[in-house]
Amino acid sequence: MHEDEGNFAPLAPQSQESVQLSAGKQRACAEFVYISCSVESLIDTCWSFTDPEPLEALIEQSSRPDTKHDSKARSLLSCGAPILQLLLSLCTIVRVQDKLIEFGHIIHRLDDLILIAREKCYAFPYKDVPFCWVELFRFASFLKASVLAMESTWGETKHFLPRNNKSEGFQVGFPGLSEKTIDGMVEAIDTALIMAGHPSDDKARVKINHILEILQSIHQRKFNNNADIPSPSKRPRLDSDPFPRASLTPNVQRPVSIFSDPSIPALERHMQHPNNEGLGPEPLLIKGSLTGWPALTKWKDISYLRSNTIGGRRLVPVEIGKSYVDSAWGQSIITFNKFLDDYVLDSPEKPGNGMAYLAQYDLFEHIPALRNDIMIPDLCYANCSPPHHSSPFLNKHSALPRLEDPILNAWFGPAGTVSPTHTDPYHNILAQVVGRKYVRLYAPREHKKLYPKGIEEGGVDMSNTSNVDIGLISGMDGNVDDQKAAVDEFPLFKEAEYVDVILEAGDCLYIPLGWWHYVRSLSVSFSVSFWFNDTNDSD
Numbered sequence: 027m028h029e030d031e032g033n034f035a036p037l038a039p040q041s042q043e044s045v046q047l048s049a050g051k052q053r054a055c056a057e058f059v060y061i062s063c064s065v066e067s068l069i070d071t072c073w074s075f076t077d078p079e080p081l082e083a084l085i086e087q088s089s090r091p092d093t094k095h096d097s098k099a100r101s102l103l104s105c106g107a108p109i110l111q112l113l114l115s116l117c118t119i120v121r122v123q124d125k126l127i128e129f130g131h132i133i134h135r136l137d138d139l140i141l142i143a144r145e146k147c148y149a150f151p152y153k154d155v156p157f158c159w160v161e162l163f164r165f166a167s168f169l170k171a172s173v174l175a176m177e178s179t180w181g182e183t184k185h186f187l188p189r190n191n192k193s194e195g196f197q198v199g200f201p202g203l204s205e206k207t208i209d210g211m212v213e214a215i216d217t218a219l220i221m222a223g224h225p226s227d228d229k230a231r232v233k234i235n236h237i238l239e240i241l242q243s244i245h246q247r248k249f250n251n252n253a254d255i256p257s258p259s260k261r262p263r264l265d266s267d268p269f270p271r272a273s274l275t276p277n278v279q280r281p282v283s284i285f286s287d288p289s290i291p292a293l294e295r296h297m298q299h300p301n302n303e304g305l306g307p308e309p310l311l312i313k314g315s316l317t318g319w320p321a322l323t324k325w326k327d328i329s330y331l332r333s334n335t336i337g338g339r340r341l342v343p344v345e346i347g348k349s350y351v352d353s354a355w356g357q358s359i360i361t362f363n364k365f366l367d368d369y370v371l372d373s374p375e376k377p378g379n380g381m382a383y384l385a386q387y388d389l390f391e392h393i394p395a396l397r398n399d400i401m402i403p404d405l406c407y408a409n410c411s412p413p414h415h416s417s418p419f420l421n422k423h424s425a426l427p428r429l430e431d432p433i434l435n436a437w438f439g440p441a442g443t444v445s446p447t448h449t450d451p452y453h454n455i456l457a458q459v460v461g462r463k464y465v466r467l468y469a470p471r472e473h474k475k476l477y478p479k480g481i482e483e484g485g486v487d488m489s490n491t492s493n494v495d496i497g498l499i500s501g502m503d504g505n506v507d508d509q510k511a512a513v514d515e516f517p518l519f520k521e522a523e524y525v526d527v528i529l530e531a532g533d534c535l536y537i538p539l540g541w542w543h544y545v546r547s548l549s550v551s552f553s554v555s556f557w558f559n560d561t562n563d564s565d
């Protein structure tokens with residue numbers, strides 16, 4: 027049993043006849059009502075995930091193979107009748123509300139289904155995974171989280187709470203959720219969101235966010251009541267010692283120009299009338315432009331980050347290894363606490379700890395509270411220049427559809443993370459929120475001197491990534507022999523022209539479409555990128 031299990035054991039509500047309630051008892055009573063109402067709302071939402079009707083409809087459709095089904099229904103249908111029948115029987119067992127429900131058995135069978143879905147997801151290249159298995163992953167995981175909540179409130183206390191009699195449920199009072207239940211629910215939901223993506227169906231998306239918000243609020247309530255919270259100035263911060271800094275700070279050789287008037291018309295002029303036609307629009311540094319962002323102060327505060335991730339329980343995907351071109355590179359899904367404690371706050375030089383980077387992930391869809399701390403820069407709504415004629419990706423990038431909204435990604439890691447030299451299909455505003463980063467940029471026309479990779483084993487197209495390890499070839503990494511070997515292997519590289527910059531917290535860097543960039547964090551660092559093309563919210 028988890029040591030914290032039962033922390034929210036139900037408190038007996040005071041009867042109306044109680045004489046005068048002491049302040050402590052009033053607080054306990056208010057606490058009971060708060061937790062009880064939150065859990066009631068949570069169970070209502072979880073209950074909706076056990077609705078057998080859609081499954082019955084699918085099974086009915088599966089017996090009529092010639093019927094035209096909408097593509098979503100067809101997708102879960104393609105898992106086959108036995109899987110649909112199993113899901114239906116699990117939902118039905120939960121819904122009969124028998125006191126003797128074997129929650130453990132239901133959870134085991136859901137774990138089996140999640141395993142099947144997971145194996146299918148690994149068996150295919152990501153883009154080719156048949157949609158039915160992605161859908162099954164989400165369906166079985168959300169059902170598991172729901173059953174865990176019900177087990178905690180019904181199974182453990184043996185309360186039987188008829189769903190059609192809310193007043194009775196409220197009188198009895200919903201017990202709180204144990205820490206172990208919250209752990210299990212978050213793990214089931216987050217693994218599905220990361221592996222299978224957020225549900226495309228708006229209703230399911232709202233329901234899952236609602237469940238996570240309730241878990242967050244229950245955690246927050248407990249944290250506020252129990253913790254002796256130090257004032258913000260005394261809390262451990264990401265930008266203060268003893269958090270690690272990279273030992274070597276590269277010298278900036280050819281500084282990126284400063285954008286002194288960072289307005290949409292000025293950016294449009296810069297894109298449409300570049301100083302050098304042969305290069306196209308060049309990168310621009312926007313100093314101190316994030317002053318209105320709550321993230322600028324909040325994200326330095328480690329307890330803020332932990333508390334907004336349900337006490338560090340939320341799972342995040344991380345890249346493990348020096349960089350994604352490294353042979354020992356891999357990906358993992360870990361709790362935010364593990365990421366912070368083992369990789370960010372702990373020196374990567376410490377034996378046993380490798381490098382982990384929460385890279386290129388939409389953390390803001392995953393944890394919407396963090397989205398409130400940032401703002402999409404106005405510059406992302408400029409009318410953009412097309413891909414430059416010197417770009418090897420001219421046709422590919424020209425064919426991309428117009429984005430409705432910028433694509434947001436978080437980049438969070440310790441000192442020393444490296445994004446190897448690559449190019450992206452969008453214009454980019456890279457906002458530096460915490461810490462410092464070195465960025466070196468090459469114009470599209472330099473591509474031959476960067477020795478782009480090709481199609482790798484397994485058919486992965488790596489042609490947007492350079493073979494040159496800039497850390498090594500420019501003396502930041504490796505030993506003299508390795509550095510010399512790199513210079514000999516890529517003789518044209520020394521002729522490639524570049525600009526470079528060190529981004530400080532509060533700065534933004536405009537990276538034009540098609541520019542190659544090498545990015546290296548010089549301290550614990552948290553950045554947000556905004557990819558855009560002709561994103562325009564005016565029509």
Ligand SMILES: O=C(O)CCC(=O)C(=O)O
Pocket residue numbers: 437444445450454456543545546553555
């Ligand atoms: O910050 C990084 O490590 C890489 C950022 C990047 O490549 C991008 O924003 O496109």
